[in-house]
Amino acid sequence: MSKIAIVGTGRMGTAFAKRLLETGNEVTVWNRSAKRTAAAAESGAQVAQDLAEVVDCEMILLSLTDAEAVSGVVQDLIGAGIQGRLVIDLSTLLPEETRSISAKLTEAGAEFVDCPVGGTVGPALKGQLLGMAGGAETSFAKAQPILSQLCKRVEHLGPAGSGxxxxxxxxxxxxxxxxxxxxxxxxxxGSGISAETAISLLTDSSGGPNVLKNRGQVVIDTLNGTDQPGTFDLAGLLKDLDLSLKHAEVVGSKLPIAQVSGENYRKAIADGLSNFDGSSLTRHLLSD
Structure with missing residues (x-):
């Protein structure tokens, strides 16, 4: 049994907590808005009153919205005394931001692994995420047993920021x-081909991505006119798309298709589709 803290109990942080409790770990959670820890607490997690309680745990997982939130928590953890602890950041940030956070934690005497994950709440609860890790080999070796309880595959890709x-x-x-x-x-x-038939054939074709296999009915319902709540919604998709565009500037890559896609997301979100499934963007574009 490992003693694990999870900082950030949104949808994914709560799913991480439930999964790690299910696999036999002692889990403590903390969230800036305490009421959002309720679901994790109902599943058996202890609720920390402050970050000073969090640093009592040997391993600290971060599941936060953006670099500002991660940096703020990291600064508070350092102030509480983080020496000898392993911090695993599961958030999606710019690589440059991740490397900066890693440097601060390392200087404070902690170890650090960045491991953003592919997948949403359902796979997280089943331990079926895809983990992409960066950090020192020794730190990754310590993190791997816990990450393997969350992920069907965890790949160590290189130094901090690689994940x-x-x-x-x-x-x-x-x-x-x-x-x-x-x-x-x-x-x-004008073809008379229904959304059901089209999505079914696309799903079975070489051009059908996993998202159609996993969320085909959601896509069909959306295309038939009923937008569905998103586990990875338009706001989240645009956030990560914008991060890709920013990182492309750093490495000197051009992403013309991504730029046009970003404009389409912004229009759909302006029309009130922020919290809906990605297929709502498809429906929105078809309605123009």
Missing amino acids: SQMKLAVNLPLAIYWNTLAEAMSLLK
Whole structure:
């Protein structure tokens, strides 16, 4: 049994807590808004009153929205005394931001691994995520047993920031896909082919991504006119798309398709679709 703290109990942080409790660990959770720890507490997690209680745990997992939130928590953890602890950041950040956070924690005497994950709440609860890790080999070796309880595959990719870099590459095709699906569906106008049939055939084709296999009915319902709440919604997709565009500037890459996709996301979100499934972008584009 490991003594683990999870900082950030949104949808994913809560799923991490439930999974790690299920696999026999002692879990403590903390969230800036304490009421959001309720679901994890109901599953058996202890609730820390402050971050000073968090540093009593040997391993600290971060599941936060952005670099500002992660940096703020890290600064508080350092102030509480983080020496000898292992911090695993599961958030999706820019690689440059991750490396900066790693340097601060290392200087304070902690170890650090960045391991953003591919997958949403359902896979997290089943331990079926895809883990992309960066950090020192010795730190990754300590993190791997716990990460393996959350992930069906965990890959150590290199030094700190490598996991963040890979996560951006993994999420970019998905963010773009909802745009290309709209173009594909537009070719069927006037054909009489239903959304059910089209999505079924696309799912079974070489062009069918996993998201259609996992969320086919959600996509069909959305295309038939009923937007569905998103586990990875338009706001989250745009956030990661924007991170990809920012990182592309740093490494000197050009992402013209991503830029156009970002404009489409912004229009859909302006029309109130922020919290809906990615397929709502497809429907929105088809309705123009």
